[in-house]
Amino acid sequence: MPATFDLVVVGAGIVGLAVALAAVRKGKKVLVIERNAKAVGASIRNFGFITISGQKAGDHWARARRARDVWAEVVGEAGIAVIHTGSLLPAYRPEAEAVMEAFLATPMGADCQRLTPAEALTHVPSLRAKNMRAALWSPHELRVESREAIPKLAAWLEQRHGVRFQWNTAVTAVDGTRIDTSRGPVEAGACVVCPGDDFSTLFPERIAAYGLRICTLQMLRVMPATPTRFGAAVMSDLSYGRYEGFADLPEAQPLIARLDAELAEMRGLGIHLIAVQSADGSLVVGDSHVYGDAPEPFARERIDTLIMEAFDQIFDLPGRQVIGRWCGSYASAADRVVMVDQPADNVRLVMVTGGTGASTGFALGEQVVDSLYA
């Protein structure tokens, strides 16, 4: 390893890789240091759903648009398959339909469309048409298989852009231009720490000031009994009541009140439905949001049951089988969707605190690198 780099990035999740990409695009010599032998955190456990419609209005929605464009630029070169595009949000309750209409009237809805139930079924034939009032079609989204995409992205950064990776190495301290690791010190002009939900190793006192919590999510892989095509990612009424781009609209209040009354247990566990498809025809289905001071190690069967209840309410897939289950976790803040802290002029501490790093990380990486090399 050369002794000095322009930039050391701590963490090889999507945020760290995004920072590395933005820096090499500025001609910087970059080293990424990751404590594990490969990325194993939130970035490979998620839906790989690069979401725009539903992101918080304003800067974050703009970040998602930019990040989606970066994904579109890199997937071909990095050999990452886009499995489907767009998202579909059927509205079954009149209150959800009202949120959909309100969203379509905002600038965020400009390229989106209201579909009839029959039109929605041309994208995702297994949706239940009964009681569906309409569906929101958003053309922006991409879906990648994160557990394959993230390693491919790292390999492409290494081979195509000369980013160096130091795996199985923990960074233990960052002090100016000196970065201490479990394999010895490294010198760098700058350092960006992208630690995911590790609050205790680097800059713990600065992280503590943000009052972050850890959000644990449960996820399932479901195999339909007979092959079925998902031509888009699918969400549900619950998502209109949870994703800020919808739920922050004043028109969402009646829906939220109805969901809280009808589906109190699901709402209490932060359950909303997302279903996306993989290349083998299986579906990634989730999720729940349970907040605490550490990742929850043990999945709760009741949560999985409720997620599958929400799934069966909108999909007609008799005989579907759950073939995989896992948990994931991320840093969460009540008052911000991203956190960028500046421990020193040449050091940044970066977290996505709203559970949207796959959707926004590439844009955040550019913003952080721009701030370092302004």
Ligand SMILES: Cc1cc2nc3c(=O)[nH]c(=O)nc-3n(C[C@H](O)[C@H](O)[C@H](O)COP(=O)(O)OP(=O)(O)OC[C@H]3O[C@@H](n4cnc5c(N)ncnc54)[C@H](O)[C@@H]3O)c2cc1C
């Ligand atoms: C189940 C689940 C589903 C999700 N679905 C979506 C989705 O569909 N779309 C979306 O946009 N977002 C989604 N998210 C959120 C998204 O996955 C996260 O926002 C994003 O992955 C965070 O990326 P990260 O790089 O900050 O963290 P991570 O992926 O956790 O990576 C951080 C890395 O830093 C390393 N590290 C930490 N400290 C050190 C140290 N001191 N030294 C060396 N290495 C260190 C860790 O080992 C880890 O590999 C989901 C999250 C989960 C958990």
